[in-house]
Amino acid sequence: MRAVESFLESPEGTREEIMRATYLALCTHGYADLTVQRIGEEFPKSKSLIYHHYDGKDDLLLDFLSFMLDRFRTAMPFPDAAGPREHLEAILDYVLATPLPEDRREFTRAMVQLRAQATHDEDYRAHFTRHDRFVVDSLEAIIDRGVAAGHFRPVDAEAVAAFLLVTFNGSMLQQVTSEPTSGSAVRDELDAYLQAVLLADD
């Protein structure tokens, strides 16, 4: 995740500094209690720069979400593993880690709050549609590579990817909104699914 989160440690330029301030304020205050004023408190330069660039909290948050997605797009945050199976497993290890490390738990909490805005705000909905599409496309590409190389059975890669996305989103939602029902169960069952669907004839 180094390439994705480097703006937190060494932000380059005003935009990255605003994005860093947004990230920190969002993790601290959550969506409901977030204000441009509070984002400004995490920003080392004049607050008026933020007001100059953004029309308000949601305008800034939507730009922040785009910024984060762009960073994922350009620096897919997982090692180029030995093969497609190892690549999938590295992603599952990261996304389905239980319990989440505390810093990721804070950010996940904020992301669930932002995602809930998409139930009634078209701009947030458009963002999370792009977000989900990006995750599915990325997973689909890995699965397709595995099929082409003969590592995986000739599955419907998009369907498998869409199913993985649902488990990612469900796991993320539960981790920050209820007590876990059973630690590693989701990962174990997903492994059983992938074994049966992708690898059964190996």
Next chain:
Amino acid sequence: MRAVESFLESPEGTREEIMRATYLALCTHGYADLTVQRIGEEFPKSKSLIYHHYDGKDDLLLDFLSFMLDRFRTAMPFPDAAGPREHLEAILDYVLATPLPEDRREFTRAMVQLRAQATHDEDYRAHFTRHDRFVVDSLEAIIDRGVAAGHFRPVDAEAVAAFLLVTFNGSMLQQVTSEPTSGSAVRDELDAYLQAVLLADD
């Protein structure tokens, strides 16, 4: 769902009338724009009755969530199907219906907004923990029955149930916060998982 939703058509007593008003106002306004005043507008009796019983919006909403969960508990809203496999399938057909019928979509939108409160409110978190626990226990009981009767392989029923819950919550979240990536993929892949894990040696 008849037994669960009958309070909407023929509420019995003041509490059910308040619950009905809460349901309607929540579907119409969503969490953020909901007020006790707006719930009162859906209530046929004196609004002062609501203020008498509840300390505010969240107190009322938490009681509403308990009310809904109790109805599910006492009238598990799925037919006592021919066997455990058919019972599981009836639940999957209901929960993973795509697209959701419009009335269920409205309610799901509201539930996602309420669930997002659980990221920062202990009372909401305690409710959704009970809710998730109830779903897992119910699914686990069906799977256990299937194992005992020799219809299913001797699986870890709680782990399978916990995995199903994650797919339910992920699917619910996506249905109301992004455009669907691919209609029936989740159900199809879940069928493949259940076939491999529960039924493979049939």
